Amino acid sequence: xxxxxxxxxxxxxxxxxxxxxxxxxxxxxxxxxxxxxxxxxxxxxxxxxxxxxxxxxxxxxxxxxxxxxxxxxxxxxxxxxxxxxxxxxxxxxxxxxxxxxxxxxxxxxxxxxxxxxxxxxxxxxx
Amino acid sequence: xxxxxxxxxxxxxxxxxxxxxxxxxxxxxxxxxxxxxxxxxxxxxxxxxxxxxxxxxxxxxxxxxxxxxxxxxxxxxxxxxxxxxxxxxxxxxxxxxxxxxxxxxxxxxxxxxxxxxxxxxxxxxxxxxxxxxxxxxxxxxxxxxxxxxxxxxxxxxxxxx
Numbered sequence: 001x002x003x004x005x006x007x008x009x010x011x012x013x014x015x016x017x018x019x020x021x022x023x024x025x026x027x028x029x030x031x032x033x034x035x036x037x038x039x040x041x042x043x044x045x046x047x048x049x050x051x052x053x054x055x056x057x058x059x060x061x062x063x064x065x066x067x068x069x070x071x072x073x074x075x076x077x078x079x080x081x082x083x084x085x086x087x088x089x090x091x092x093x094x095x096x097x098x099x100x101x102x103x104x105x106x107x108x109x110x111x112x113x114x115x116x117x118x119x120x121x122x123x124x125x126x
Numbered sequence: 127x128x129x130x131x132x133x134x135x136x137x138x139x140x141x142x143x144x145x146x147x148x149x150x151x152x153x154x155x156x157x158x159x160x161x162x163x164x165x166x167x168x169x170x171x172x173x174x175x176x177x178x179x180x181x182x183x184x185x186x187x188x189x190x191x192x193x194x195x196x197x198x199x200x201x202x203x204x205x206x207x208x209x210x211x212x213x214x215x216x217x218x219x220x221x222x223x224x225x226x227x228x229x230x231x232x233x234x235x236x237x238x239x240x241x242x243x244x245x246x247x248x249x250x251x252x253x254x255x256x257x258x259x260x261x262x263x264x265x266x267x268x269x270x271x272x273x274x275x276x277x278x279x280x281x282x283x284x285x286x287x
Contacts, residue, residue: 028207
């Protein structure tokens with residue numbers, strides 16, 4: 001590995017309403033904008049949206065493919081756009097910098113149109 | 127039930143007082159006063175079954191997660207929601223129809239292991255308003271049963287005006 005190295009993308013299955021319900025139960029985040037369509041419509045979102053943390057979870061899955069997960073030292077994301085059921089997310093990433101002890105990397109979760117849902121920065125111990 | 131119950135939550139967050147009738151526009155000012163507000167501590171045991179359920183929900187079928195042998199990097203969100211029993215956004219009296227998650231940062235200082243009993247402390251680190259939105263930064267520390275801080279998180283909550 002070296003600076004500039006591009007990781008193999010992770011392609012996730014289409015997000016479903018069921019997955020959001022399941023993630024709500026697993027995580028304990030029962031904010032109704034994620035699971036109850038009328039509530040989400042009333043909130044002006046046009047329907048339910050995925051938990052941002054679910055998409056961060058996709059990125060963490062990718063990191064687990066790219067590195068030994070025990071070596072993850074820092075992991076931060078910004079939620080850039082809302083994700084809805086029916087969308088398919090891919091996670092791409094690359095190494096942007098290295099120090100003596102760490103790989104400094106970035107990743108993005110995008111839909112099929114290339115819209116960035118989550119931008120991530122993470123550091124992995126060598 | 128429209129999350130108007132925050133007044134009755136005063137006992138959970140000690141010294142904080144919420145105004146009973148608050149216009150959306152005044153939230154920025156009211157929220158500013160919450161910088162430094164500490165949340166009640168909560169504890170949560172990192173159970174193997176919960177790890178598996180969480181990994182399956184994400185669709186992350188790493189064997190170590192399914193067997194409950196390792197803790198997924200975003201598992202702390204489970205500790206927050208299930209351990210605290212209520213979302214911090216509700217505790218802050220935010221309008222849940224206007225709340226979005228802006229960002230999350232984890233710093234893995236030590237190792238969290240399955241079976242660990244985690245205690246979490248939280249504080250409102252910063253509040254600011256930008257582009258007609260309120261931003262609330264909440265910092266949390268996750269301390270294991272040996273008294274070691276193994277993780278620090280910073281979550282950005284956005285409330286649209």
